[in-house]
Amino acid sequence: MSLDVSPALLEKAERGEVDEAEFVDCVRTSLPYAWEMISSLVAQLKVDGGQFADNQTPPPDEQARGQLLRALASDAIRGALQRHFGVRLAFQNCHRVAVFPVDSSVDGTLARFTSVRSQVLNQSPEFRDC
Numbered sequence: 001m002s003l004d005v006s007p008a009l010l011e012k013a014e015r016g017e018v019d020e021a022e023f024v025d026c027v028r029t030s031l032p033y034a035w036e037m038i039s040s041l042v043a044q045l046k047v048d049g050g051q052f053a054d055n056q057t058p059p060p061d062e063q064a065r066g067q068l069l070r071a072l073a074s075d076a077i078r079g080a081l082q083r084h085f086g087v088r089l090a091f092q093n094c095h096r097v098a099v100f101p102v103d104s105s106v107d108g109t110l111a112r113f114t115s116v117r118s119q120v121l122n123q124s125p126e127f128r129d130c
Contacts, residue, residue: 002070003030003077024084027077033064034071041099042085051109052090054098068095 003026005013012018028035037055045053059065071077072091082089087099090113098113100106 002074003027005030020080020083023076024080027071027080031067031071031077033059034067037068037097038071038081038085038089038099041097042087045087045099045101051106052098052100052113054090054096054113056096058095065095068097072097 005026009018009022009026012022041053041055059068068091071081072089078089082102085099086102088102090098090100092098092113100109100113
């Protein structure tokens with residue numbers, strides 16, 4: 001199970017009424033490593049400026065890696081996080097998370113980061129099992 005959904009939130013979903021803020025809070029508490037990674041990158045982007053901020057340090061364990069995978073592989077979670085933080089997220093190699101501003105001036109940089117070429121160039125043997 002990827003999220004620890006409270007009975008109240010589950011009940012709301014069954015009725016068709018899911019507030020995105022409640023969903024985002026569920027993500028925050030269920031996937032704390034992923035949340036901290038993304039929120040720290042957002043803060044770094046705001047402080048440093050630039051076209052993006054990224055993490056290149058592998059997670060400390062498989063549980064943390066799994067949180068990143070669950071957060072970024074789910075369209076609903078990823079979309080909610082992007083809207084909450086006001087950024088676009090990109091992901092490579094089971095740990096390289098990047099945040100980009102929602103600004104068309106960085107579209108080229110985002111396209112390069114998410115390109116097939118960049119994915120190939122970002123490979124190494126130690127990432128084969130991630």
